[in-house]
Amino acid sequence: MSSPTRPTAETLRTLEAHIRDLEGTALSSGQNLDAALSPLREQLERLRGQVSLSRWERVQLARIAGRPTALEYVERLTSEFVELHGDRTFGDDQALIGGPARWQGRPVMLLLQQKGRDTKDKIRRRFGSSNPEGYRKAIRLMDLADKFRLPVVALIDTQGAYPGLEAEERGQGWAIAQSIQRMSRLRVPTVCAVIGEGGSGGALAIGIGNRVLIMENAWYSVISPEGAASIIWKDSAKAPEAAEALKLTAPDLLEMGIVEEIIPEPTGGAHLDIDAAAAALGEAVSRHLDELGTQSPDEWLSGRAARFRKLGAFTES
Amino acid sequence: MALDKFFRRRRPQVNPVAETETPDLWGKCPQCKENVYLRDLAAGAYVCPSCGLHHRLGASRRAEVLCDSPLEQWSGRVHPVDALKFHDTESYPERLKRAQLKTGRPDAILTGRGSIEGVDVVVAIMDFEFSGGSMGSVVGEEIARAAERAAQMGLPLVLVAASGGARMQESALSLMQMAKTTIALEALSARGLPYISVLTDPTTGGVTASFATIADVIVAEPGALIGFAGPRVIQQTIRQSLPEGFQRAEFLLEHGMVDMIVDRRQQRSDLAKLLRLLMHQPVPVAQAQAASSQAASTQVAP
Numbered sequence: 381m382s383s384p385t386r387p388t389a390e391t392l393r394t395l396e397a398h399i400r401d402l403e404g405t406a407l408s409s410g411q412n413l414d415a416a417l418s419p420l421r422e423q424l425e426r427l428r429g430q431v432s433l434s435r436w437e438r439v440q441l442a443r444i445a446g447r448p449t450a451l452e453y454v455e456r457l458t459s460e461f462v463e464l465h466g467d468r469t470f471g472d473d474q475a476l477i478g479g480p481a482r483w484q485g486r487p488v489m490l491l492l493q494q495k496g497r498d499t500k501d502k503i504r505r506r507f508g509s510s511n512p513e514g515y516r517k518a519i520r521l522m523d524l525a526d527k528f529r530l531p532v533v534a535l536i537d538t539q540g541a542y543p544g545l546e547a548e549e550r551g552q553g554w555a556i557a558q559s560i561q562r563m564s565r566l567r568v569p570t571v572c573a574v575i576g577e578g579g580s581g582g583a584l585a586i587g588i589g590n591r592v593l594i595m596e597n598a599w600y601s602v603i604s605p606e607g608a609a610s611i612i613w614k615d616s617a618k619a620p621e622a623a624e625a626l627k628l629t630a631p632d633l634l635e636m637g638i639v640e641e642i643i644p645e646p647t648g649g650a651h652l653d654i655d656a657a658a659a660a661l662g663e664a665v666s667r668h669l670d671e672l673g674t675q676s677p678d679e680w681l682s683g684r685a686a687r688f689r690k691l692g693a694f695t696e697s
Numbered sequence: 698m699a700l701d702k703f704f705r706r707r708r709p710q711v712n713p714v715a716e717t718e719t720p721d722l723w724g725k726c727p728q729c730k731e732n733v734y735l736r737d738l739a740a741g742a743y744v745c746p747s748c749g750l751h752h753r754l755g756a757s758r759r760a761e762v763l764c765d766s767p768l769e770q771w772s773g774r775v776h777p778v779d780a781l782k783f784h785d786t787e788s789y790p791e792r793l794k795r796a797q798l799k800t801g802r803p804d805a806i807l808t809g810r811g812s813i814e815g816v817d818v819v820v821a822i823m824d825f826e827f828s829g830g831s832m833g834s835v836v837g838e839e840i841a842r843a844a845e846r847a848a849q850m851g852l853p854l855v856l857v858a859a860s861g862g863a864r865m866q867e868s869a870l871s872l873m874q875m876a877k878t879t880i881a882l883e884a885l886s887a888r889g890l891p892y893i894s895v896l897t898d899p900t901t902g903g904v905t906a907s908f909a910t911i912a913d914v915i916v917a918e919p920g921a922l923i924g925f926a927g928p929r930v931i932q933q934t935i936r937q938s939l940p941e942g943f944q945r946a947e948f949l950l951e952h953g954m955v956d957m958i959v960d961r962r963q964q965r966s967d968l969a970k971l972l973r974l975l976m977h978q979p980v981p982v983a984q985a986q987a988a989s990s991q992a993a994s995t996q997v998a999p
């Protein structure tokens with residue numbers, strides 16, 4: 381929980397804004413304000429090092445405007461991405477996209493949960509919440525990955541599958557279950573990274589990795605903090621409390637054995653330095669792909685099964 | 698409405714009625730308001746004889762209705778733990794204790810070996826009376842073990858789903874059970890053994906998005922609520938009222954999501970018939986004789 385003296389993300393943002401103002405003034409007026417600016421910059425660096433975020437603050441960072449979406453990473457880390465469309469049955473979901481690409485030079489199959497960058501794009505992509513067609517397209521792309529021996533790289537970023545009337549009519553639960561099943565059957569290595577939000581089954585549908593990684597300020601949970609708060613307290617405004625209870629941050633998940641590695645973000649969040657965030661993500665995913673590359677298809681299959689088989693907490697009498 | 702409430706309302710002093718007892722009383726059906734003699738209700742698989750309402754069943758009663766004789770029970774040794782130290786309006790251990798006292802089992806699942814009209818099966822039955830049948834680590838583990846053991850023994854698996862979804866108090870660990878169960882069921886596929894799921898009222902959330910809907914054959918009970926997102930959440934999203942019968946078994950059959958809707962009183966014979974077909978087992982002698990004599994009489998009468 382937060383203590384009153386600990387710097388918060390808000391403190392940092394205020395200080396950053398102040399520095400930007402001074403820099404602007406210096407630029408426009410031609411004055412040299414270095415004497416005023418350098419202690420402020422030092423203070424900012426110091427605070428960034430001290431800041432330890434509450435779980436709710438991390439959830440907010442995972443959602444902050446300007447947070448890099450899957451495509452921001454793909455633009456920086458891949459070449460020759462060929463987006464493939466459609467589930468061959470009903471339509472083309474824009475919240476879950478994918479296709480082959482070269483990940484820092486390595487041919488892979490990408491599965492991407494894409495939230496959208498401006499308002500129009502966000503609406504078109506339902507803010508990253510898929511209809512069943514998204515999962516059915518993912519299944520089709522996994523078929524291709526198997527056929528052409530392309531490792532799968534999945535970037536997870538969704539508040540959850542879309543809870544709509546038509547989604548239910550077309551079997552949202554069925555599509556997610558089939559995607560989980562298809563991914564568990566892949567005879568190629570799979571590396572998944574939660575880059576922002578990992579909401580429930582909608583995220584897990586493309587989360588069956590030989591390795592599952594998570595960005596430092598991303599979250600992954602069975603339910604969103606708002607959803608949990610409205611169930612527990614009938615009040616979604618209690619989301620900060622729910623976030624604490626759900627233990628949904630990267631360090632929590634590492635402790636539970638649900639992820640293998642936390643990918644560090646630039647101080648203050650990935651949005652402050654997208655290039656640096658992308659570099660860290662690229663390095664981690666590539667390293668895991670290369671490590672897995674030495675194994676056989678049977679090992680990828682059985683290793684993945686064993687990884688998920690052991691997850692859970694219970695005692696035995 | 699839960700069956701225990703149905704009993705309790707008539708005779709509050711019988712509180713709680715042990716699940717296996719059948720008190721010699723009558724109660725009013727919550728749907729058709731007819732008076733039903735409870736012994737008749739029990740004899741009719743807890744389906745209202747006048748309107749056909751399928752009462753929700755706890756796992757023990759479900760096992761009685763489904764299987765020929767008492768199960769060789771496997772579950773019961775795996776117990777839940779509070780790995781997250783989860784506390785909301787009360788602590789998770791307090792919630793668990795209450796549910797355990799209510800149901801007499803450590804978590805929301807009953808598994809074991811039994812038979813359905815003579816066909817040997819492994820059954821896994823979710824217990825809605827335990828914390829709304831929510832899926833935590835124990836439910837996931839027991840289902841995984843039941844699937845793996847069925848595969849080892851060369852037996853089919855019949856799973857009865859009844860769940861409000863994932864168990865929030867186990868957060869991401871609960872979520873991972875969706876993957877664990879789905880993967881464990883591969884053992885049955887690998888050996889060509891049938892896996893049949895029976896979706897009962899209600900089957901929602903994470904259960905619908907994992908093991909319950911990847912069965913070889915999906916059976917639903919009449920009127921059961923089945924879906925991924927809950928109706929209330931959908932209503933909040935789309936801001937319009939939901940059509941009559943939305944997410945009910947009949948709606949899902951119409952949309953191609955389940956293989957068949959089977960009245961509970963018919964389930965034993967329908968499941969046995971299906972399993973015998975899928976497992977290349979012969980028609981039982983008594984039934985074969987009955988069928989041939991029927992065929993003979995049909996031939997006589999043109």
Ligand SMILES: [Zn+2]
Nearest residue numbers: 726729745748
């Ligand atoms: Zn009735």
